[in-house]
Amino acid sequence: MVLLILTNMVVLGTSRLRACIRVVAVQGVALGILPLLHSFEWQLLIFAVLSIILKGIVFPVMLSRTLRQLNVWQEESPYVGYGLSLLMGPFALAFSSWISLRLPLPYTIHSTMLIPVALFTLIVGLFIIVSRKKALTQVLGYLVMENGIYAFGMAIAYHQPMLIELGVLLDVFVGVFVMGIAIFHISRQFDHINTDQLSALRN
Amino acid sequence: MMIWALILIPFIAGLLSLFIRVDVLRRSILIAAAVCHTAIITLCWLENPEPILAGWFAFDATAKLFLSIASVLFLCASFYAVGYLKAERHEPKKDFEEEEFFVNAPEAIFTACLLMFLMTMTLAITSQHFGLIWVAMEATTLVSAPLIYFHRHHRSLEATWKYLLICSVGIAISLLGNFFLAIAASAPDGSSIPLMRSDLAANASQLLSPWVKAAFIFILVGYGTKMGLAPLHTWLPDAHSEAPSVVSALLSGTLLNCAFVGILRAYEVTAAAGLLPFAQNLLILFGLVSMAFAAVFIIGQADYKRMLAYSSVEHMGILALGVGLGGAAVFGSMLHTVNHSLTKAALFLVAGNILAVYKTKIASHVKGVFSLISVSGFLWIAGILAITGFPPFGTFLSEFTILKAIIEQGRYFIAAAYLGLLAIIFVSFSAIAFRMAQGRNTENLPAKNERWLSIVPPAVLLFGVLVLGVYVPKQLTNVLHDIALLLGGN
Numbered sequence: 001m002v003l004l005i006l007t008n009m010v011v012l013g014t015s016r017l018r019a020c021i022r023v024v025a026v027q028g029v030a031l032g033i034l035p036l037l038h039s040f041e042w043q044l045l046i047f048a049v050l051s052i053i054l055k056g057i058v059f060p061v062m063l064s065r066t067l068r069q070l071n072v073w074q075e076e077s078p079y080v081g082y083g084l085s086l087l088m089g090p091f092a093l094a095f096s097s098w099i100s101l102r103l104p105l106p107y108t109i110h111s112t113m114l115i116p117v118a119l120f121t122l123i124v125g126l127f128i129i130v131s132r133k134k135a136l137t138q139v140l141g142y143l144v145m146e147n148g149i150y151a152f153g154m155a156i157a158y159h160q161p162m163l164i165e166l167g168v169l170l171d172v173f174v175g176v177f178v179m180g181i182a183i184f185h186i187s188r189q190f191d192h193i194n195t196d197q198l199s200a201l202r203n
Numbered sequence: 204m205m206i207w208a209l210i211l212i213p214f215i216a217g218l219l220s221l222f223i224r225v226d227v228l229r230r231s232i233l234i235a236a237a238v239c240h241t242a243i244i245t246l247c248w249l250e251n252p253e254p255i256l257a258g259w260f261a262f263d264a265t266a267k268l269f270l271s272i273a274s275v276l277f278l279c280a281s282f283y284a285v286g287y288l289k290a291e292r293h294e295p296k297k298d299f300e301e302e303e304f305f306v307n308a309p310e311a312i313f314t315a316c317l318l319m320f321l322m323t324m325t326l327a328i329t330s331q332h333f334g335l336i337w338v339a340m341e342a343t344t345l346v347s348a349p350l351i352y353f354h355r356h357h358r359s360l361e362a363t364w365k366y367l368l369i370c371s372v373g374i375a376i377s378l379l380g381n382f383f384l385a386i387a388a389s390a391p392d393g394s395s396i397p398l399m400r401s402d403l404a405a406n407a408s409q410l411l412s413p414w415v416k417a418a419f420i421f422i423l424v425g426y427g428t429k430m431g432l433a434p435l436h437t438w439l440p441d442a443h444s445e446a447p448s449v450v451s452a453l454l455s456g457t458l459l460n461c462a463f464v465g466i467l468r469a470y471e472v473t474a475a476a477g478l479l480p481f482a483q484n485l486l487i488l489f490g491l492v493s494m495a496f497a498a499v500f501i502i503g504q505a506d507y508k509r510m511l512a513y514s515s516v517e518h519m520g521i522l523a524l525g526v527g528l529g530g531a532a533v534f535g536s537m538l539h540t541v542n543h544s545l546t547k548a549a550l551f552l553v554a555g556n557i558l559a560v561y562k563t564k565i566a567s568h569v570k571g572v573f574s575l576i577s578v579s580g581f582l583w584i585a586g587i588l589a590i591t592g593f594p595p596f597g598t599f600l601s602e603f604t605i606l607k608a609i610i611e612q613g614r615y616f617i618a619a620a621y622l623g624l625l626a627i628i629f630v631s632f633s634a635i636a637f638r639m640a641q642g643r644n645t646e647n648l649p650a651k652n653e654r655w656l657s658i659v660p661p662a663v664l665l666f667g668v669l670v671l672g673v674y675v676p677k678q679l680t681n682v683l684h685d686i687a688l689l690l691g692g693n
Binding site: 135 | 355
């Protein structure tokens with residue numbers, strides 16, 4: 001849980017893309033292990049293993065490869081600076097704690113921390129998407145957001161049928177894959193992956 | 204059995220077309236799959252098919268209506284696509300807006316994505332489980348992104364990136380909405396109602412209403428992003444204007460409807476839980492805002508494909524407004540779904556013909572469509588009249604039904620806004636479109652023979668709208684009534 005909060009803060013505060021990818025991977029793995037701590041079922045185990053493989057190995061490898069091909073290592077001059085982003089972190093955490101106090105759950109859950117942390121992760125993901133320029137960082141933001149939603153699903157201990165869980169995972173996988181390809185094309189077309197210069201279309 | 208066929212035929216055809224090297228064969232597979240899909244849908248109208256996978260996929264009234272629209276549109280679009288692909292050359296060609304060269308994506312990938320698009324839409328429309336709807340909806344985004352990036356130049360790439368990112372984030376938000384619905388459906392002892400549409404609606408009284416409210420808001424915002432409800436529509440004009448016209452037609456006529464189905468499913472549950480007024484007000488608000496946004500951007504729009512795209516925003520607004528008003532307006536709104544899909548698809552296809560001849564999307568650079576390509580010119584004018592709700596087209600009938608319902612309910616402010624916005628859009632739309640059709644072409648473009656494949660599909664679609672304006676078949680009326688009953692109409 002603490003690991004989740006920490007990883008979020010690191011993502012907010014770091015400019016090196018490689019480190020960002022690793023941290024998001026750690027976050028994914030931590031999320032995969034988390035449900036196993038409370039209850040142990042075979043179905044849960046299979047799903048956890050799958051999601052750990054995907055988020056801990058496949059995504060980081062895929063994204064790092066894109067990184068190497070493109071030869072971009074740093075997020076330069078984001079819309080919102082790193083200091084300010086970091087400062088935003090605690091506020092977001094406080095905000096999500098406040099929200100979760102206002103939303104009474106119909107039943108008790110394992111840990112009262114889970115919902116605020118899930119919401120926090122979600123907000124951080126959204127914030128990264130809107131405040132960073134590099135297309136790759138936006139994909140990372142999308143992943144963080146997805147992690148937050150996943151954590152929320154876990155928090156309410158709600159298990160959808162296996163097929164649907166797998167479908168969600170597959171969608172995320174294909175999504176990142178397609179976005180990776182798009183990034184590759186963007187870098188070839190524009191010689192950079194700064195999305196602030198994707199602005200030919202308006203009105 | 205039938206539903207399996209509906210899902211598997213485009214899937215298998217899509218896989219096959221990835222590996223086939225011969226253009227003619229691949230194109231015939233596209234046509235064959237589209238024809239089979241429509242044929243099976245026709246059979247389903249005659250005899251209702253059994254649900255499959257323990258009821259996860261079923262052919263209920265909503266699915267019947269929306270899937271039929273999607274299938275018919277896809278059939279017309281596939282014929283058009285074959286003509287389009289024949290005309291597109293493989294070698295690099297000059298970008299007509301900026302002097303750069305670009306190539307097209309491989310045709311095999313384009314065809315495969317088209318077919319997969321049909322499959323994922325079938326999944327999204329027929330699925331009865333909220334989780335499954337989500338999975339299918341995200342899948343439609345992913346398979347349609349390569350379609351938008353068919354012409355590999357930087358504007359289409361920009362459109363694709365915006366589409367991917369905005370829609371993915373939107374749909375992620377609706378996943379959160381699904382979780383809220385799951386919380387709403389659980390009892391204090393930890394047991395819960397399955398997230399099936401029918402189960403939720405049947406046990407609606409046990410749902411926790413604050414969570415249902417939150418769930419509806421999140422699902423509305425999430426799928427609303429994809430449906431193109433303002434102010435979440437920002438991806439839509441870019442994607443529609445940069446995609447090949449046949450893809451724009453499918454996006455506008457079928458994809459937006461898919462997202463609408465997602466919202467309607469949630470709306471049905473919300474209504475069953477006794478929160479109808481709450482959901483209605485939200486839809487009315489989003490509907491009017493969308494119409495207003497569209498009106499502002501259509502006035503003086505320079506690009507005629509963007510103009511059509513904003514018109515989609517407007518019509519999605521009308522649909523949301525109609526459902527939100529309740530009563531007879533729900534029926535009108537469902538009828539309007541059919542009319543809008545047919546008309547807008549036809550218009551985009553005709554716009555593709557104009558674009559192919561004039562090589563510009565700037566409306567003021569297009570002059571004398573009538574004299575140069577007369578059939579397309581005729582269809583263009585007919586389509587413009589239809590989309591702005593001119594009698595005797597079906598759109599007039601459905602827009603009028605909604606207006607009548609507003610006045611009967613005595614909501615004169617909404618009626619005034621609705622009429623005013625429609626009038627503004629009518630004036631600016633026709634001003635732009637008629638100037639394109641009339642006059643002589645100043646560029647001295649050579650007169651062209653129009654290919655059958657490029658004029659018959661839009662003509663058929665427009666003829667359909669014309670027929671619906673005069674006569675609505677009994678079976679269709681029954682289905683529309685069934686849906687309206689589910690959604691708090693009559």
